[in-house]
Amino acid sequence: MAEVALEPQAGVPDQGPDRVAGRSPWALAWRRLRRNRLALASLLLFVVIVVMSFGAPFYADHIAHTDPFVNNVNGTTIVDGKKVPLMEQGGGVLKLGVTPIGPTWDIHHYFLGSDTQGRDVAARILYGGRSSLEIGIGSAIIACLIATVLALVAGFYSGLTDSLLSRLMDVIWAFPVYLLAICIATVLLTAPNGLKVGPLHVEASSLWLPTLIIGFIYVPYVYRPVRGSVLSVAEKEFVEAAVAQGASNRRLIFSEILPNVITVVIVLLPLMIATTILTEAALSFLGVGVQPPGASWGTIISDGQNLLYTRPWVAIAPGIMIVLTVLALNVLGDGIRDALDPRAKLRVEG
């Protein structure tokens, strides 16, 4: 990659009319990101996946003309202009029982075939993508928000507050995330009325349940790096200067420290979304994430497990969507880190 722009030197005034106007660090970061073609391609891919997933109702209503949430075992569809039943008699290896039809590769009629309940797999993958993305993005934002607030409090007040919070985070960290998430999810799913904590009431079938659980378990993963950077920023001279001016704690935290640690959170966000999407898929695959008849990429892979040897596309296709989404987010996250990370030493580019 070409030589990146030098960081603007503080206190050096622009000299002469041929000098470019001063740029904010954000503008510089954006310029660096824009030159990273791989990162831009990933951003585009991610946007395409998001748009497709959120366009699921449109696809189901206007293109495929199907409702992917109702049982349709006795339904029919059209292949090569001929009407065929969704459930084929004597399909599969053993030529016994019924097998749902496989991919027709016809975008209007069961593009990726049908599942055991006669539902359009392609439409379910789009709807599933919507749930997966909502849960993934929502829980990553929740984790980042909670972690940032806790890290600011711990790093700013230090002392006992910091010790207590950090030890608590260490304990959660010490536990394998998947196990913790599965534990909490299983218990909450058995509660007849969902989760009730004070005024907060979350139905067991609501997407908020996995979102909150996943958001909660990843708090320590964001907390650690953010707290570290709060601690180092809090010792900087400009904070001392603000203290000397008699700034309130609120101003110190929100106007002096927060803007200087927010880059850490921004770098972590896409990587966290990638992680939370994978976690959601795992929970749903095990049956403790999105609940039927709802769909997510994980539940569809789980549906496809029984059809693996006869209709492999049911399990393969949602997996490909997960890989593409997570890959795009990881590449984008790397690009954002390269563009924003002030520690240029870590930026290893050709």
Place this chain on the structure above:
Amino acid sequence: MGTFIIRRILWTLLVMFVITVLVFLIFFETPGVDPARQIAGRNPSASALKEIRHQFGLDEPIPIRYVDMMKKLFISRDLVSYSNQGEPVVPQIVAAMPATLSLVFGAAIIWVVMAIVMGVSAAVLRGTVFDPLLMILALIGISMPVFWLGEVMNLLSQHQFHDSVVFSWVPGLGYYPFTQDPFLWFKGLLIPWITLSVLYIGLYARVLRASVLEIQNEDYVRTARAKGLSERQVLRRHILRTSMITFVSLFGLDFGALVAGGVLLTEVVFGIHGVGFLTYQSLTNLDLPVIMATVVYGAFFIVLANALVDIAYAWLDPRIRLA
């Protein structure tokens, strides 16, 4: 060093205590969750519920229940399962451990070797087309859900190409004990090993590449080069040695987490009845004694791995133990 180790051990015990209390509370104190109802099955009568509560000691206060369960788990070792009444819990875990350990150990060997090869090659080949290519491969590995990869592997090796030369050696799903037939054990685990290691190969190769590139700019590496050491010696004795510090600590934590139950998904997909599988089964039955036992077992491994890493770290790097 002595006080450092003692401090670590005390902290370790505290973490284990907090984790067990946390899991206990999740199961007994989550609003709306009633373990007695779980044990009783569908639509139990009020008297049956009361009977069950008494029989399982659920009418006792929480701290007493906790102490009682821990006592049965650690001291008398006669904790029995809720859903499979009379079945002792500890032997179940002991019986499941060889499968989990075999799976994680084998995968760990593959991922360490592959990650070092990939990470170092990428760093050395920087500037050529191979570096980005290897790193994209690593990223793809990181981006794949392990259970999906497992299913695809199953599809290929058990079905699609099972009759071809490539995969005809693959035995059916499940775990074949080493003591019965070591060769079958190896054949049965090879595909699960590869599946499990893919994610970690990707992660570690990336970490290793970044750390090799970073260390390359250190003064002592320049000194080593200036002394006239060959590139190979510089890489092996100066760069890789330092990179290994991060590598070893990551490895300890991941290995601990996997043995502790992180392999659950891989075990479920490949039908390997290890500790993760046991945890999964007990969770679906809400079989609290088994869950508690697996959690304690898992926490033990994680905390042990953490402590070992910390001690190894302190031994490698004096700055840490003096801090």
